[in-house]
Amino acid sequence: MQALKSKATNSLLASEKKSLFRFLTLYILMMMSIIVLISLFYYQNQEKTMFLSKRDMLSDYAYEQIKKLKILHDSFPAHNIYPRDPRFKSAIYDLEYVKIFSLIDSNDIDFNKDMYITDDNKIHFIKTLYEYYLGAKYLILEIPDDGQWKDEAWQNIFIFGGIAIILFTIIGFYIANLFLDPMRSSILLLDRFIKDTTHELNTPLSAILANIEMIDMTSITNDNKKKINRINIAAKTVSQLYQDLTYLTLEHDIHKNDENVENKSLIESRVECFDILAKSKDITFILDLEESYIYINRRKWTRVIDNLLSNAIKYNTRKGTIYITLEQNMLIVSDTGIGIETTKIPFVFDRYARFNNSEGGFGIGLSIVKKIIEEYNMQIEIKSRPKYGTIVSIKW
Amino acid sequence: MVRMFILWCAILLSLNATDAYDKNCVKCHASLPISLEKIFMQYLAAYGGKNNVKVGLDHYFRYPAKDISVMPSEFLNKYGVYYHYKNNDNELKKAIDIYWEKYKVIGRLK
Incomplete structure (x- = not known):
């Protein structure tokens, strides 16, 4: 019985393979979608946490910079040197999004967000001015993003995502086998029946054929x-x-x-x-x-x-x-x-x-x-x- | 020849435009203790961008009033609301354009 079972198990029917393949494909696709979605939420959450940790500091910088802009506004044009700060780079834009002056590296400013990361890994913090000193409505501060949070996030995504994939795949195989068990059992039953009856067919069949010949x-x-x-x-x-x-x-x-x-x-x-x-x-x-x-x-x-x-x-x-x-x-x-x-x-x-x-x-x-x-x-x-x-x- | 003609046209237009600003603004403001540039900075701080400033100035010239003026109340109390709109839209627009170009901050910061 054991030998018969292993023989039958090894020779899965194409339809059985197809069912297994379809189920696993669907299951893995669903599982991957869920993992990707969770990873996306996790990544965004990590980004928000990082923004939160930098926001207070950048707000302070912005407050200081606005004060300097006010002073410059009052003394302009006698003084026309834009205030610089070694801790950050900054730019000012008017309410029509026209650049007034900029020290920042990236000119691709997203005015719809108050904080974001640029493609070249810079954190942009946008502060809206209520008095348009030097005509500026938007003050943009730029600091480099060290990417540490990103590395940690990706590391966690790969480790936990990988574990989840392995775990779900094992569960998937187990569930697929549970589904296929009834099909496999009926094939085994048919195989056993054929094997048992074949032995009984030989003698009477030989006798019939031999007698017809004679x-x-x-x-x-x-x-x-x-x-x-x-x-x-x-x-x-x-x-x-x-x-x-x-x-x-x-x-x-x-x-x-x-x-x-x-x-x-x-x-x-x-x-x-x-x-x-x-x-x-x-x-x-x-x-x-x-x-x-x-x-x-x-x-x-x-x-x-x-x-x-x-x-x-x-x-x-x-x-x-x-x-x-x-x-x-x-x-x-x-x-x-x-x-x-x-x-x-x-x-x-x-x-x-x-x-x-x-x-x-x-x-x-x-x-x-x-x-x-x-x-x-x-x-x-x-x-x-x-x-x-x-x-x-x-x-x- | 064509180039010379265009150059002459540009010079004439520019002289005409400068006239609009000088004639309607500079002459009268010369007697005031606060410069036109300082007034411009007040407008800039209140209105922000180029179009906003121009629209603000235009509106003020058409409907001058204390409550919409960007100047401090002390100044207004002392010198009053100044009205000099002569019903010449084209000249007003030219004067405002020159005013913006003359004192705009964009390109002047270092």
Whole structure:
């Protein structure tokens, strides 16, 4: 059970991964937004605290400077030297925001605020004059911002923000796992059921197929021949399902036993095997096979071909056609069947994914194909158009 | 030739403008103990910016009254409200413009 569980856990379905990804993306985005918002409030609060600590001092400076401006105003133009102070730089602007005189470095004054930090890290304090000495309504004091509060604020934001991100991510994973648990449990249950039933299928299925082979077809009536054929088709369908289930639950972990497989003869033999199934729907095979080899485990490659042929028959229309093209490094199986909607194509490889309930099956065939394709670094491409058919091509 | 013409025009205009200020302001204020520059500073302290000062002066010349004057009450009690508006808007505007340009603080501080 433990082994089965870990196996299933490792092979998360694409839909499960997608759900997890969507949830985590949404969760992390929300969490990041909250953290950014809190950080912004914290930063602004730190800035306000810093302003508060400097405000009294700057108000005193402004008071002194205004007194000096008054003296200068009264003695102007006999004295025209603007009062300077080593503790700050200052400027005066009239009520039309026209500069009268300035010693400050930044000319970009924000008259809407009484205190702010400029882009070049200077603190500006704006004091409004009620008597316009020298025509000035605004006195701007400028002192350098040492940036210490900013460093502390950023440090705290990074430390506490980082801790919060880690904490929330852990919680997020925990919540996501809680959400996915029911889905995972049902997959495990299905896996267990398949594994248990597969063991019980082998003996009766082998007996049916062997006995059909042994029946002397010449000695029975045409009516009975048809019945036997139907039994044969049904048994082969079950056999195909059995092969898939066995591969899925038992064989996919087996060690590689790769060999140089001759594709043409293998495909011809598999087509022959599926011929009776195809004939039951009046489906014709059209083969265009070149000599081609592939270095692969024969049983695995057979599973790929069988699943492609089985799907091409299963989802084909009555009196349809299946084209099989074999090139040097490519196998193409196309049918004239019901097709799949483009939006559903990315999900056809999901285990238990089925898009048509009219046909039987567990929805595991293409999942197996994908696994084998990925194991041997091959490429698979599916093109489909509803009501026109599907083209599956494999390159190696 | 064109340059000479423009230069002459500018000189003539400037002479005409100076006349407006000298003729209407300087002559009469010469007898007062407080200079026109000091009065200007009073206006500046009361009205602030260029446009405000000009509008303030213009308004005062049109509607002179003790309660809107920027001068101290002692001065007004002694010399009274002076009225010299001759109903010539253009000349008044020119005189005020010259007054501003002559005594404005902008560009004079060091």
